[in-house]
Amino acid sequence: MLRFMPVGDSMTIGSAGEHTWRLRFWQHLRAHAIPHTLVGPRTALHGDSHAYADPDFPQHHLAGWGEGWQHMAPAIAEAVTAARADVLLVSLGLIDLGFYTDAEQTAENMRRFVAGARRANPAVRMVLLPVIPNVRAETDAPFAAEVAHFNTLLAKAVADLDEPRSPLLLASVPDSYDIHHDTYDGTHPNASGEHKLASAFADALHQAWGIGGPYEALDPRTLA
Template identity: 75%
Template sequence: MLRFMPVGDSMTIGSAGEHTWRYRMWRHLRETYGGPFALVGPRETLYDKATDAPTSYEYADPAFPRAHLAGWGEGWLHMAPLIGEAVRSCRADVLLVSLGLIDLGFYTNAEQTAGNVREFVAEARAANPRVRMVVLPVVPNVRAESDAPFAAEVARFNELLAKAVADLDEPRSPLLLASPPPSYDIHLDTYDGTHPNASGEHRIAEAFAEAMYQAWDLGEPYAA
């Protein structure tokens, strides 16, 4: 069985009432992947905006494997110390990682964030030397439209992320940089300039799915 672990921030955990891109990915894999698979991770909940806590189970469709390692307001900085134990305990084979926006917005600059990417990869591989990882670049959010230094920091980090992926990729533990979600428009694919709505969820899932299909011949092209 191939075990996929979604790793991310608020765009990945999602909030009460949503499907999440994790659900869209599960649907895609169920229809296109030829073998048994699971979504795994140490957490299952959505974020509840009413209580400001990750305590909700109110998925739009709860009938899917909801496990993940994602948190509202968490980034590479927070996940690097957690990923080793999560990979080990959940026996993850493939990490689907969408992180970085929260780091750059509140915690670390591009260089520091890239350093945390490298720590994350090292910790994941220490837990499973054959783990595969697909990493999504940071998609600039609405803040980048009016905050030029922040937009520049996002662009700089994405350059450093591509370099880290190229440097750290190895045959027994492939590290894959996905292309940004195709035609992603923060005014159409999010509900607030940052967090994905239904169409945004499909586009994020598509970015991961297309990367795995093109690089590893895993599954098939994404059909929303």
């Protein structure tokens, strides 16, 4: 059984009344009959809520509202050890670049994260999602430039740090992802955004490692 740990910020933890991309991803692997579960030290949504739109799935994760690479780097080793995680699904960086660190510092924290995860499990696999520029990037050119620079550094770090025993994989944000259509506030995913984030991880796993199959939303109406 593969033990997936979603790691992320507010886009991953979600809020009361949401399904989250974590559920969509779990449904995808379940539909493809892949033995798996979701693991991690936390189960709540934002504000310590457990009011999931559909609570019938493994809710475990390592995600936090307002948390980024700098928060997760020192926490990942313990989390991987405790959860016996095999695969990390990571979506981090927007918060770091927006409030805490520049692109270079954020990339260094990403490397610390990878090292910590490997100390806990030398064979851990990681799928990393580039930062999706949010609505702020449309009017804040320096911020947009930092996001673009970090994504370049992230791709380089994935190439540098990839190794056969503990492979790293850079996922691709779906070309159709549109913050004006797939989020409810220019940052956080709505139903269609949840599916597209889940598809980014699912399709990367399928294409690179043969896990599962192409992503298909179980309810196409939520992509409208």
